[in-house]
Amino acid sequence: MTAISLFDTETTLTPLRARLRESVLAVLDRGRYILGPEVTAFEAELAEYLGVRHVVGVANGTDAITIGLRALGVRSGDEVVVPAFTFYASAEAIANAGAVPVFCDVDAGTRNVTAETVRAALTPRSTAVVAVDLFGCPAPVPELRELGLPVLEDAAQAAGARLGARMAGSLGDLATFSFYPSKNLGCFGDGGAIATDDDELAELVRALRFHGSRDKRDFQYVGYNSRLDEVQAAILRVLLPELDGWCDGRRAAARAYLEAGIEHHVGVPVVPAGADPGWHLYVVTHPRAEALIASLGAQGIEARGYYRTPLHRQPAMAPYVAGVRPSLPVTDELSAQNVALPMSPVLSGEQAVAVAAAVAEFAGAVAQR
Numbered sequence: 451m452t453a454i455s456l457f458d459t460e461t462t463l464t465p466l467r468a469r470l471r472e473s474v475l476a477v478l479d480r481g482r483y484i485l486g487p488e489v490t491a492f493e494a495e496l497a498e499y500l501g502v503r504h505v506v507g508v509a510n511g512t513d514a515i516t517i518g519l520r521a522l523g524v525r526s527g528d529e530v531v532v533p534a535f536t537f538y539a540s541a542e543a544i545a546n547a548g549a550v551p552v553f554c555d556v557d558a559g560t561r562n563v564t565a566e567t568v569r570a571a572l573t574p575r576s577t578a579v580v581a582v583d584l585f586g587c588p589a590p591v592p593e594l595r596e597l598g599l600p601v602l603e604d605a606a607q608a609a610g611a612r613l614g615a616r617m618a619g620s621l622g623d624l625a626t627f628s629f630y631p632s633k634n635l636g637c638f639g640d641g642g643a644i645a646t647d648d649d650e651l652a653e654l655v656r657a658l659r660f661h662g663s664r665d666k667r668d669f670q671y672v673g674y675n676s677r678l679d680e681v682q683a684a685i686l687r688v689l690l691p692e693l694d695g696w697c698d699g700r701r702a703a704a705r706a707y708l709e710a711g712i713e714h715h716v717g718v719p720v721v722p723a724g725a726d727p728g729w730h731l732y733v734v735t736h737p738r739a740e741a742l743i744a745s746l747g748a749q750g751i752e753a754r755g756y757y758r759t760p761l762h763r764q765p766a767m768a769p770y771v772a773g774v775r776p777s778l779p780v781t782d783e784l785s786a787q788n789v790a791l792p793m794s795p796v797l798s799g800e801q802a803v804a805v806a807a808a809v810a811e812f813a814g815a816v817a818q819r
């Protein structure tokens with residue numbers, strides 16, 4: 451029995467080690483550590499990859515959302531709609547912008563917000579929507595934009611994903627990325643970015659990440675000290691050209707799960723028409739999720755439940771749902787029943803078959819009882 455881990459970042463990085471070392475040493479030799487040439491070059495390269503006019507590097511994906519919302523005009527006391535089924539930072543960043551997160555439900559198949567679930571959460575105080583490309587699957591951002599509010603696309607999990615001819619991270623009025631090590635495009639520490647086609651938004655974001663100043667002398671806004679690190683930018687410049695190949699590997703693994711018939715035993719992710727997910731995670735559902743995880747673990751297969759406590763039930767969010775706790779049945783079910791299976795650019799067909807067989811064995815045993 452060979453163990454199959456949930457992620458595998460080592461194998462993909464091994465052939466790049468020498469070039470990574472070289473690029474980090476080049477930064478040390480140059481001695482420019484803050485907003486130097488590597489950050490400028492990476493911003494241009496990521497903008498070109500995404501097909502957007504501007505990318506601005508920031509310190510992490512959470513700051514990217516807070517700064518992005520500030521740039522979109524979100525002010526203290528405004529409401530911002532956000533799914534309750536996502537990583538905590540998507541909502542925390544709204545609160546840190548001074549606004550009120552208002553939680554909406556998601557679709558059971560795509561696990562993403564829809565125009566309907568967002569519309570149900572809108573009030574006259576709503577000023578923006580945070581749409582998360584959850585698990586690497588693009589949210590229906592074009593439909594959300596028709597609701598008439600600015601949409602921030604949280605693409606932290608979706609680097610390399612596509613919707614039609616466009617890249618995830620180019621769909622919203624503004625989009626945000628995280629380069630946390632385990633993301634599809636991850637650096638060797640913290641990092642993040644904001645992408646937009648809007649010249650004025652980009653200019654504002656650039657000022658906000660540097661204490662609200664454009665020239666380091668006059669301070670126009672109360673901003674942030676939130677910059678992408680020069681060393682991390684140098685690393686990301688080596689990794690970005692690999693992203694499409696890595697996503698192809700993840701797509702092959704997702705196909706292998708389906709070819710092994712996994713959908714006969716667990717609920718599988720629904721891919722919207724025209725979408726090509728980046729498969730950050732391959733997440734299935736089963737009513738006995740924790741028992742499935744334990745059963746896989748006993749066979750050396752690592753699996754994990756995500757966001758077991760959805761955001762509208764998190765202690766820190768209590769003040770924001772104090773009036774009426776929203777009823778979000780799909781979120782509650784998904785948070786209880788989801789199981790992330792092993793997924794990586796190098797997950798082999800045989801590994802996918804072995805995981806699917808272990809899932810089938812568990813589901814069959816449960817069904818017979």
Ligand SMILES: *Cc1c(COP(=O)(O)O)cnc(C)c1O
Pocket residue numbers: 510511512513536537539540582604606607627628629630640641642
């Ligand atoms: C990882 C993540 C973030 C936060 O990114 P950090 O770089 O860790 O701050 C935000 N939203 C989602 C959906 C994420 O997965």
